[in-house]
Amino acid sequence: MAIDMSQSTGVGQSGGAGGSSAARWFARGNIFTATLFGAGGWFFGHWWGNVIAGHYTSVQNSGTNDVSWLLGAIFAVVAWFIGLGALNHPIAKLWGGEAPMAEKKQKYSIMEYFSYSTDHKVVGIQYLFAMLMYFFVAGLLALGIRTELLSPTYHIWGPDTYIEIVGEHGTMMMMMMTSIIMGPFGNFLVPLMIGSKRMAFPRLEAASFWFTVPAFFFLLSALWQGGFQSGWTGYAPLSIQGGVGQDAYLFSFTLMALSMLAASTNMVATIINYRAPGMRWSRLSVLTWGMITTAFTMILSVPVLIDGLYVMGMDRAVQTSMLYGQHGGSPFLWENLFWFFGHPEVYLLALPGFAITTEILPVFARKPVFALKTSIAGMIGVATLSFFVWQHHLFNSGMNPDMRPLFMLSTELISIPTGFLYLVGMGTVWRGRLRFNVPMLFMLAVFFNFLWGGITGVYNSDVPVDALIHGSFFVMAHFHFTIMGQLMFAVFGAIYYYTPLFFGIKLSEKLGKIHFWTMFVAFNSTFLPLFIVGWLGQPRRVFEYAARLQTLNQWVSISAYVLGLSLAFFVVTFIWQLVVTRPKSEPNPWDSRGLEWQVGIPVPKDNFDRIPVILSSPYEYGNPNAGPMADLSPTVASVGSDA
Amino acid sequence: MALKTSEESGSPAAIARKHGSRIVAIWFILSLIIDLVVWFVWGPHMPPGDMTTTAAGQQFDFKVLTVMSVPVLLMVWVYGAYVIINFRDRGDHADGYYVKGNRKSQGLWYAATAVLVLFLAGFGTYELVVPAGAGVGEGPSPIWKPASTAHMLQVQVIAQQWRFTYRWPQFGGMETTSLVLPVNTEIQFNVTSLDVIHDFWAYQLGVKADANPEDNNVAYTKTQQTGRFVVRCDELCGIWHGAMYNYGNVVSQNAFYQWATNMEAQNASLTKLLPKYSTVYVPNDNVAGGQYFNG
Ligand SMILES: [Cu+2]
Numbered sequence: 001m002a003i004d005m006s007q008s009t010g011v012g013q014s015g016g017a018g019g020s021s022a023a024r025w026f027a028r029g030n031i032f033t034a035t036l037f038g039a040g041g042w043f044f045g046h047w048w049g050n051v052i053a054g055h056y057t058s059v060q061n062s063g064t065n066d067v068s069w070l071l072g073a074i075f076a077v078v079a080w081f082i083g084l085g086a087l088n089h090p091i092a093k094l095w096g097g098e099a100p101m102a103e104k105k106q107k108y109s110i111m112e113y114f115s116y117s118t119d120h121k122v123v124g125i126q127y128l129f130a131m132l133m134y135f136f137v138a139g140l141l142a143l144g145i146r147t148e149l150l151s152p153t154y155h156i157w158g159p160d161t162y163i164e165i166v167g168e169h170g171t172m173m174m175m176m177m178t179s180i181i182m183g184p185f186g187n188f189l190v191p192l193m194i195g196s197k198r199m200a201f202p203r204l205e206a207a208s209f210w211f212t213v214p215a216f217f218f219l220l221s222a223l224w225q226g227g228f229q230s231g232w233t234g235y236a237p238l239s240i241q242g243g244v245g246q247d248a249y250l251f252s253f254t255l256m257a258l259s260m261l262a263a264s265t266n267m268v269a270t271i272i273n274y275r276a277p278g279m280r281w282s283r284l285s286v287l288t289w290g291m292i293t294t295a296f297t298m299i300l301s302v303p304v305l306i307d308g309l310y311v312m313g314m315d316r317a318v319q320t321s322m323l324y325g326q327h328g329g330s331p332f333l334w335e336n337l338f339w340f341f342g343h344p345e346v347y348l349l350a351l352p353g354f355a356i357t358t359e360i361l362p363v364f365a366r367k368p369v370f371a372l373k374t375s376i377a378g379m380i381g382v383a384t385l386s387f388f389v390w391q392h393h394l395f396n397s398g399m400n401p402d403m404r405p406l407f408m409l410s411t412e413l414i415s416i417p418t419g420f421l422y423l424v425g426m427g428t429v430w431r432g433r434l435r436f437n438v439p440m441l442f443m444l445a446v447f448f449n450f451l452w453g454g455i456t457g458v459y460n461s462d463v464p465v466d467a468l469i470h471g472s473f474f475v476m477a478h479f480h481f482t483i484m485g486q487l488m489f490a491v492f493g494a495i496y497y498y499t500p501l502f503f504g505i506k507l508s509e510k511l512g513k514i515h516f517w518t519m520f521v522a523f524n525s526t527f528l529p530l531f532i533v534g535w536l537g538q539p540r541r542v543f544e545y546a547a548r549l550q551t552l553n554q555w556v557s558i559s560a561y562v563l564g565l566s567l568a569f570f571v572v573t574f575i576w577q578l579v580v581t582r583p584k585s586e587p588n589p590w591d592s593r594g595l596e597w598q599v600g601i602p603v604p605k606d607n608f609d610r611i612p613v614i615l616s617s618p619y620e621y622g623n624p625n626a627g628p629m630a631d632l633s634p635t636v637a638s639v640g641s642d643a
Numbered sequence: 644m645a646l647k648t649s650e651e652s653g654s655p656a657a658i659a660r661k662h663g664s665r666i667v668a669i670w671f672i673l674s675l676i677i678d679l680v681v682w683f684v685w686g687p688h689m690p691p692g693d694m695t696t697t698a699a700g701q702q703f704d705f706k707v708l709t710v711m712s713v714p715v716l717l718m719v720w721v722y723g724a725y726v727i728i729n730f731r732d733r734g735d736h737a738d739g740y741y742v743k744g745n746r747k748s749q750g751l752w753y754a755a756t757a758v759l760v761l762f763l764a765g766f767g768t769y770e771l772v773v774p775a776g777a778g779v780g781e782g783p784s785p786i787w788k789p790a791s792t793a794h795m796l797q798v799q800v801i802a803q804q805w806r807f808t809y810r811w812p813q814f815g816g817m818e819t820t821s822l823v824l825p826v827n828t829e830i831q832f833n834v835t836s837l838d839v840i841h842d843f844w845a846y847q848l849g850v851k852a853d854a855n856p857e858d859n860n861v862a863y864t865k866t867q868q869t870g871r872f873v874v875r876c877d878e879l880c881g882i883w884h885g886a887m888y889n890y891g892n893v894v895s896q897n898a899f900y901q902w903a904t905n906m907e908a909q910n911a912s913l914t915k916l917l918p919k920y921s922t923v924y925v926p927n928d929n930v931a932g933g934q935y936f937n938g
Contacts, residue, residue: 159882231879237856238839238881325857326925331840332855366732367739371749396842397853398782398834398860404771409764419756423749426722431658432739433732444723451719455712462767464777465708467851468691468701471842471877535690535705537846539877542885546873591736622741 029085031114031213038214041079046072058319066317069244073251077214084116084210089203106605116210118202121603124188125502126209128495131183134176134216135488136571141169143564146557152545162543164227164245171232171249172219175256177483178298178345179212180491181352182263186291188502190267192596192603193285195276195612195630200269204262211259215252222248231541233342236323236334240315247316250309257306264295264302271295276630278614285594285618286369289376290355294348297383301344308337332399339390346479347386347414350450351379353487354421356494357446361428363592364440368619370427371420378420385414395466404463411461418454422447437590438512442493445520449485453478456531474534477527485523492519492570497590503578504601506585511573518566525559593629594618610634655740662725670721674714681709691847694872694893697778697864698849704770711759780834780843780852780860783922789863795829798822801935802834802841802854803926805883807874814907816920822874822891824848825899826866834860837926837935842878845891847871853878859922869893 049068059065081087092098105112105119112122144165148156157165191199199205222228222245230239230246234253239246271292275284312334314320321327323334362369369375391399391407425447434440456478459465469475492515500506529552536552538545545553577583588597595618599607613634620626653661686706693699730739771777776787789795799810801818810818822845824830834843836854843862844851847870852862869892876887894902907914918924924935 159885163879163882163884229879229881233879235840235879238879241839241881365739366737368741368743370742371744374744374749396780396851398780398855398858401776401779401781402786404779405764405768408767408771412760412764412767415760416753416756419752422719423752426719426726427745427748429723429726429730430740431662431742432726432730433737434727434730435732444727447719447723451716455715458712458763459705459708462704462708462763463771463779464697464701464704464767464774467697467777467779467849468705470851471844537690537873537875539844539875541879542875544885544888622738624741 029083029088029116030111031084033085034080034083034210037083038076038080041075041077042072044072044079045075048075053317056318064243066244066247066313069247070251070313070317073218073247077211077255080214081207081210086116086203086207086210106602116206118206119605120187120191120199120202120205123205123209124184124186127179127183127187127212128502130209130212130216131176131180134172134212135180136567137220138169138172138176139564139567141165141172143560145169146560148543149545149553150557152547152550152553155543157543159543160227160229163229163231163541164223166541167228167231167249168219168223171253172216173483174232174345175212175215175219175253177349177487178256178260179263180487181356181494182267182291182294183209183212185287185356185494185498186263186267186352189498189596190270190288190291191274192501192599192607193288193594193618194271194274194279195595195608195614196270196274197606197608197611198274199266200273201266204266208259208262208266211255211262215255215259218248218255219252222246222252233338234312234334235338236312236315236331237325239312239334240324247313250312250316254306254309254313257302257309260298260302261306264298267291267295268299276608276611276614277634278630280614282372283614283617285359286372286375287352287355287359290352290359290379293379293383294351294355297344297348297351297386300387301341301348304337305341305345308334308341311337332397335394335397335399336390339393340387343390343393344383344386346482347382349483349487351382353446353450353490355379356490357443358421358424358428359594360439360493360497361425361443362619362621363590363594364435364437364443365429365432366435366621367428367430367432368617368621368623369424370430371424372617372619374420375424378417378424381417381420382414385410385417389414392461392466395463396470408461408463412458415454415458422451437496438507438509438516439493439497439590441513441516441520442489442496445489445516446486446493449481449489449523452528452531453481453483453485457482469534471539472534473530473538473540476540477530477534480527480530485527489520489523492516495574499578500585500587500589500601501596501603504585505577505582506589507574507577508583511569511577515566515570515573518569519563522559522563522566526556526563529556529559592618593620593626595630598628598630598632608632655742662729666722666725669725670714670717673721674717677713677717678710681713682706691849694847694868694870695778695849695864695866697774698847699867700770700774700777701849704767707766708763711763775863778849778851778862778864780862783859783861785861785863789829789865792829792831795831796825797831797833798824799920799922800832800834800843800852800854801837801924802843802876802880802887803837804839804881805876805887807843807876807887807889810920811903811907812920814903815911815914816917817907817910817914818917819906819910821889823899823902824866824891824893825896826869826893827896829863829865832862832864833922834862835923837924839880840878841876841880841887844875844877846873846875848893851877857923857925866893869895 046068049071053059053065053067113126148162226243226245228242228246228249271288311322315323322329358375388410392411496507496512533549533552538549587601612630612632614630615627616629618629689702689705691698772787775789797812801808808818808820809822834852834854836856841854843854848864850862850864852860872891874889876884918937921937927934927936
């Protein structure tokens with residue numbers, strides 16, 4: 001534990017920016033001006049769309065005008081960004097000026113968090129709250145689903161409302177999961193971990209966050225526009241049939257896709273170019289590796305989603321007939337485009353979860369990451385193979401049966417790099433001195449939960465067995481184990497672990513353990529029986545099921561309520577400690593060697609007074625000869641010595 | 644099981660052997676017991692049963708995968724429990740044993756996972772190809788067919804929002820709303836849709852095939868026991884997706900032919916009004932109740 005705390009430069013530094021900031025935030029734009037502008041944009045676009053398309057036969061026959069809805073949404077988002085002040089800088093540049101970047105501050109006004117901030121620490125916190133908002137709203141919708149399924153025949157919701165809730169839950173969760181690690185933790189931590197004062201593209205970073213806000217509200221708005229029947233997978237021609245709620249689906253998903261592209265472009269550029277001297281690839285933290293791998297996967301797969309959604313929008317608005325049959329299109333086109341994005345997507349949900357688990361595990365095992373290179377190879381292997389498996393969602397579709405053995409093989413091959421992550425985890429705890437703090441409990445749960453998801457993934461990949469379980473609750477349980485059981489447990493562990501850095505407080509161990517144990521037990525109690533439910537023949541997304549499955553379904557619903565209570569307990573205790581009690585944290589409460597913990601609490605406005613010189617790996621726990629990870633006030637000589 | 648590891652002495656290899664042999668012993672015994680129970684006690688009762696060859700195949704494959712999964716699950720659990728009990732912080736806030744890799748255990752891991760995965764892929768391919776596509780829809784031109792197609796019963800499944808109807812080309816192209824099948828018979832399902840994508844899932848028959856508009860999705864099975872089965876739509880197809888199910892029966896061959904010839908005679912006047920039997924149809928959106936015609 002040779003952690004030299006004397007290097008914590010910047011602790012308690014007074015804020016640099018002056019009092020004039022209060023005047024400046026309004027001129028710079030904020031969430032209120034943006035909302036105002038956005039509403040104006042909506043009405044303008046909507047009106048214009050009615051002018052253009054109001055007389056189309058399709059519009060007059062169906063009574064819905066998708067053109068005016070989509071134009072309204074596009075103008076709303078453009079105006080929203082103008083209202084945020086996002087264009088101030090580019091326009092100033094076009095006029096030949098060079099507006100300086102807004103100065104970072106040591107202590108932020110609340111308004112900073114509601115503005116187009118280019119400070120990576122502000123963006124991280126904005127993302128954290130926004131993504132949790134997505135998660136809890138979508139979680140409430142899940143309880144709506146479980147309430148309906150308490151009885152096989154008695155209905156709480158009408159069938160249309162039920163399908164709306166199902167689609168809304170799925171889409172909101174899938175959108176959120178893509179960003180819940182890269183958004184809060186990637187943005188906040190990567191510059192600290194690589195020894196940089198800033199991100200490569202702070203404005204792109206700000207844009208990535210501010211796309212997620214209209215995406216949320218547009219998606220939610222589908223609920224009072226008739227919803228969308230197609231679920232998050234949006235299969236055509238069902239998605240062409242629906243009303244304007246379907247436009248809300250495709251438009252909000254597009255905004256989220258743009259957000260992912262912006263965030264990942266910034267992430268790749270930052271990690272490649274902004275590493276401090278001595279930060280060799282071999283010394284890069286696993287979380288940073290996870291971020292760059294995920295970012296590359298996003299950059300390659302997300303454009304396919306945007307194209308697909310664009311095609312869907314055109315088919316709906318102006319009948320381009322690409323996704324339905326009568327005029328030469330094919331529903332198979334959407335299935336392929338969607339899963340060509342969708343399968344890399346589900347792995348790019350899993351990768352950051354594993355990255356953060358591997359990042360936090362050694363701190364509490366008091367040992368180096370076991371087989372570090374293997375863990376990185378595992379992540380790159382998963383990311384690469386994820387582009388070659390998409391047809392395993394389409395084993396029953398009737399498409400090219402001769403390709404099935406190949407897609408079965410490629411899918412099963414993914415268990416080799418996924419297995420690496422278990423090798424790494426199991427090796428890391430071997431003969432460690434495990435400390436069972438709350439973050440560690442969540443990390444161990446990640447391995448427990450993902451094991452169910454990983455093993456049942458092999459069942460799904462096997463074509464004959466998939467014939468039984470495809471489209472059933474078995475599949476649904478499988479991906480809830482890999483996504484909620486793995487990613488969300490990693491996220492909650494990371495929240496407990498990083499709150500000292502984010503907010504200067506250390507959450508109560510006692511409350512955290514109550515949250516952990518209730519969530520862990522309720523989660524497994526909710527989703528394990530669903531494997532059986534699906535195996536016994538209950539398809540997904542149904543509101544009526546066989547009477548013999550009622551007991552299991554009721555068990556699941558009640559467990560889901562307990563899970564909901566556990567998460568509500570987290571919300572209440574988290575906000576209580578954040579706002580009211582604020583239990584102060586020491587600068588490095590977990591005795592971590594990581595560079596991000598050496599800068600002090602609160603994190604100084606520029607992260608580092610001087611660019612540090614990296615001297616060793618962040619994971620040298622138990623090495624009696626290990627010096628500190630970095631020299632935080634390097635002299636010319638120490639810079640030279642590394643080269 | 645808890646050891647006094649704080650005063651562990653000896654070479655790292657000796658310590659690893661001591662702990663490792665205990666873990667392996669516990670793991671091996673547990674795996675053996677549970678696998679025997681899975682194979683002999685639970686396996687024969689696993690869904691979806693053995694009403695058809697493909698259902699029996701799915702049952703067998705599920706059993707094999709479970710027998711292979713149990714040791715993997717137990718390896719992580721036994722190892723995890725052992726580590727949590729024995730390698731915890733003992734209040735002295737000391738660091739763990741400094742090791743960053745181990746060539747032997749890593750090599751063993753890579754080899755074992757590779758062998759396992761290649762076996763699974765080989766097994767899955769064999770089980771897909773030999774039973775003629777394992778009951779999965781193979782599209783309009785199937786590549787894995789039953790050995791003898793001489794006495795095969797043809798059944799067309801027409802899905803639409805939100806019901807299934809069935810057409811019988813060998814019985815004058817009649818259309819029925821219920822599905823009755825003869826036992827000990829090879830059956831070819833031709834699955835199609837009149838609107839959006841549905842999925843024909845005859846659970847106890849071990850058959851699953853997407854119903855795509857303007858596409859014929861062929862799946863094979865062979866009935867081997869009589870009994871009742873459920874048909875559910877297994878692809879989200881709109882608001883009444885959850886209500887899109889019905890039931891069918893596998894009956895004796897005599898009972899089937901009696902039923903079918905009866906139905907054919909009963910329905911003859913209606914069958915005349917239907918479009919000619921075809922592998923795909925075009926729906927007529929202007930007529931209520933889901934009419935269709937030949938494209
Ligand atoms: Cu259907």
